[in-house]
Amino acid sequence: MERIFFGQIIHSTSFDSLELLTDGFVAVKNGKITAIGAKSEYESLPEKESYEKVELTESQFLLPGxxxxxxxxxxxxxxxxxxxxxxxxxxxxxxxxxxxxxxxxxxxxxxxxxxxxxxxxxxxxxxxxxxxxxxxxxxxxxxxxxxxxxxxxxxxxxxxxxxxxxxxxxxxxxxxxxxxxxxxxxxxxxxxxxxxxxxxxxxxxxxxxxxxxxxxxxxxxxxxxxxxxxxxxxxxxxxxxxxxxxxxxxxxxxxxxxxxxxxxxxxxxxxxxxxxxxxxxxxxxxxxxxxxxxxxxxxxxxxxxxxxxxxxxxxxxxxxxxxxxxxxxxxxxxxxxxxxxxxxxxxxxxxxxxxxxxxxxxxxxxxxxxxxxxxxxxxxxxxxLSIADKVGNFMPGKEFDALLIDTSVYPINRYKLPAALMQNKSPKEMLLEQLQKFVYVGNDQNIVNVFVAGQKVK
Incomplete structure (x- = not known):
């Protein structure tokens, strides 16, 4: 399977550090991550046309499994x-x-x-x-x-x-x-x-x-x-x-x-x-x-x-x-x-x-x-579990164990903030708020897809 996901991506690089890509991509080939970065870097990806393209919506983001x-x-x-x-x-x-x-x-x-x-x-x-x-x-x-x-x-x-x-x-x-x-x-x-x-x-x-x-x-x-x-x-x-x-x-x-x-x-x-x-x-x-x-x-x-x-x-x-x-x-x-x-x-x-x-x-x-x-x-x-060389985040070379999260569905979307309170926030600020909502409010209904080694298992 060769697939490339475009959209919002979140993963940990350490106990205190999250990497946030508000307009990014992660490329997956044979179950492993081949590249991750800003969408603007996609053009330099080798064999980019061989990947099936998956576009996430603005309410969705990828998170490691x-x-x-x-x-x-x-x-x-x-x-x-x-x-x-x-x-x-x-x-x-x-x-x-x-x-x-x-x-x-x-x-x-x-x-x-x-x-x-x-x-x-x-x-x-x-x-x-x-x-x-x-x-x-x-x-x-x-x-x-x-x-x-x-x-x-x-x-x-x-x-x-x-x-x-x-x-x-x-x-x-x-x-x-x-x-x-x-x-x-x-x-x-x-x-x-x-x-x-x-x-x-x-x-x-x-x-x-x-x-x-x-x-x-x-x-x-x-x-x-x-x-x-x-x-x-x-x-x-x-x-x-x-x-x-x-x-x-x-x-x-x-x-x-x-x-x-x-x-x-x-x-x-x-x-x-x-x-x-x-x-x-x-x-x-x-x-x-x-x-x-x-x-x-x-x-x-x-x-x-x-x-x-x-x-x-x-x-x-x-x-x-x-x-x-x-x-x-x-x-x-x-x-x-x-x-x-x-x-x-x-x-x-x-x-x-x-x-x-x-x-x-x-x-x-x-x-x-x-x-x-x-x-x-x-x-x-x-x-x-001593498997951080294989999974845990989206670093290239690791296997693609991932969750596709959607914050537009119940229970996260039950109460929506007024548009006025969303103004003047940067894309990263808004993505962090989506993540925070999922951590405190989300459930399995917000987990749209689950991938293990690149294979969709939900």
Whole structure:
């Protein structure tokens, strides 16, 4: 496919920088971006006449596809349930019983076809999925992702202790062999955009022997790693009881050799400063899941603190702890949490006049803004999953994972500004206002088309 898009284009180049092209173009050939620039530069494009031309309207713009760094595909039927419980209570009452049902491949097919469809419809071009311990249904999820054209990492969950008898692996060797079977099944598909990922559920449900063997598999097959860390205070205390020889939660994963520059750990709400230094040194990233952290009362992850410590951060829906399947909802939740933290950090402590700096990384706090959450949802997510060389923005050579956004349709167009208030604004100012409206108000109705590696999947 050779296609060139003309119109408004927005993408992040760093945490604090957006590139805005109000009258630009992006050229795509064989699924990859060959050129981007101002429309005036189009004439110098080699073989420009070979491209199919697509003209965006003045209410439309292109945005890189959203990246969900942490989502539990089998938990979607539970969305909205059990959110009056804490993390460990929610797991035992709702999560484990549901995941045990995925022995039923027909049930898995019904759920997973909908999950992939709905995530794509909401703009998720790449998802990092937790599956279950059952390979028959894990293969159903992988096949469905391939069929629908999404980019993804798919993880066979590993859990050999501290789970219910009806939902636990029979032993370390069996877990390792099941991982090998799933890895080799998915690698045999030879689909570059869909990869297996090593997935110990978390340190409580995996012993050190299993985690070390999973780390060896990651090296043997050159795979990414995903798990959870420091989601709730109760979880952190439990990890200390299971691993008393380790100084902190991060040291557990580090001892197992799981913390690498291709490892993403969800939550990171209660990380100590010393742990952030381990993250930065290893290149390990955090998947920020604000909806889940709020729903389960886990705490508020300070993204600005992580960023100051040079820790990579992306966003995760964390369904079904999170009650929204769309990353645009998570962007809003990330903004909410950041503003709540801003208030907390600047209020007096019992009238003493002292503020609440709890870390050397957050003394000068400024909350996130809407431009920065676009980064977290796109380029930041790509960096967190170690695929920023492939996707995340519209730099030439990357694959064209993109969203065509239209701000002229509901809900963004419900209330229109009077023409008088639009006068004397530059094209860039107006484009930024369109983006801001989408971040705060938009939904899947404003996402007209979704592209993955140049192919239209919505």
């Amino acid at each position: 959203f990246i969900d760094c942490h989502i539990h595909a089998p938990q979607v039927p539970n969305i909205g349930l059990g959110l009056d419980k804490d993390l460990l209570g929610w797991l035992s009452t709702y999560t484990f019983p549901l995941e045990a049902e995925y022995k039923d491949v027909e049930f898995a097919q019904q759920v997973y076809s909908t999950v992939v469809r709905d995530t794509i419809a909401s703009g998720t071009t790449c998802a990092c999925y937790f599956a279950t311990i059952y390979n028959d249904s894990n293969k159903v999820l992988a096949d469905e992702i391939i069929r629908q054209g999404q980019r993804a990492f798919v993880g066979k969950v590993s859990s050999n202790r501290c789970c219910p008898d009806y939902y636990i692996e029979t032993g370390t060797d069996a877990s390792v062999q099941d991982n090998i079977d799933f890895i080799e099944y998915l690698l045999s598909k030879n689909i570059d955009r869909v990869k297996p990922i090593i997935t110990p559920r978390f340190a409580i449900s995996c012993d050190m022997e299993l985690m070390k063997k999973l780390a060896e598999l990651a090296v043997r097959y050159n795979l990414n790693v995903q798990s959870h860390i420091s989601e709730s205070l109760g979880e952190v205390e439990s990890v200390k009881e299971f691993y008393p020889h380790c100084k902190n939660y991060s040291n557990v994963y580090d001892e197992a050799k799981l913390m690498t520059n291709r490892c993403v750990l969800a939550h990171g709400v209660h990380l100590e400063d010393e742990e952030l230094e381990i993250f930065a040194t290893r290149g390990t990233s955090v998947a920020h899941c604000p909806t889940s952290n709020t729903n389960l009362g886990s705490g508020m992850c300070d993204v600005k603190r992580l960023h100051a410590a040079k820790v990579k951060v992306g966003l995760g829906t964390d369904v079904s702890g999170g009650n929204r399947i769309a990353i645009y909802d998570v962007m809003r939740a990330a903004l909410d949490v950041s503003h709540h933290l801003n208030v907390m950090k600047k209020q007096d402590v019992k009238g003493t006049g002292k503020v609440v700096p709890t870390s050397k990384y957050n003394e000068l706090y400024v909350p996130l803004n809407y431009k920065q959450v676009i980064y977290l949802a796109t380029l930041g997510g790509a960096e967190a």
